[in-house]
């Protein structure tokens with residue numbers, strides 16, 4: 001198995017954790033992405049927008065709802081230069097309003113993923129993956145999208161065995 005790219009979006013700041021707003025120094029998805037990098041030796045790439053989302057949870061949910069409604073494609077700070085080097089992209093994101101943050105669509109629409117394997121994982125507060133595997137497949141025709149991994153945000157730091165099992169199932 002070749003080294004995968006682990007591309008992820010994650011937002012530190014206020015978030016809902018088990019029904020309470022808490023400030024996170026490192027976002028939940030980033031915690032899992034780092035774990036996957038340790039387990040696979042893959043390269044980490046953080047999908048970052050030029051616009052920074054509000055630290056305040058409620059404000060951020062409003063920004064995200066507007067972006068979803070408008071089908072926005074927020075501008076990214078950078079893209080990986082060498083996507084052709086990877087056969088497998090492990091794609092991480094938080095569930096935002098039942099789908100991926102619009103920035104993840106910007107990322108996916110920036111490349112041709114034909115013949116690549118996309119392994120989706122998300123962190124969430126109850127909704128799981130929602131329809132994101134299908135959203136990715138629609139956005140990346142020609143890619144093979146495998147069954148994703150959903151981790152409750154509050155459990156991110158304790159998800160190693162779940163992560164290991166999912167990776168092993170996919171040949172890592």
Ligand SMILES: Cc1cc2nc3c(=O)[nH]c(=O)nc-3n(C[C@H](O)[C@H](O)[C@H](O)COP(=O)(O)O)c2cc1C
Nearest residue numbers: 010011027028029094095097098123125126127153
């Ligand atoms: C804008 C926004 C929208 C969200 N929408 C959902 C949702 O629809 N369903 C859900 O289960 N969790 C939702 N959440 C909770 C996040 O998915 C969860 O806290 C996730 O672990 C955050 O990951 P991060 O810390 O890597 O950004 C939302 C959070 C934010 C900030």
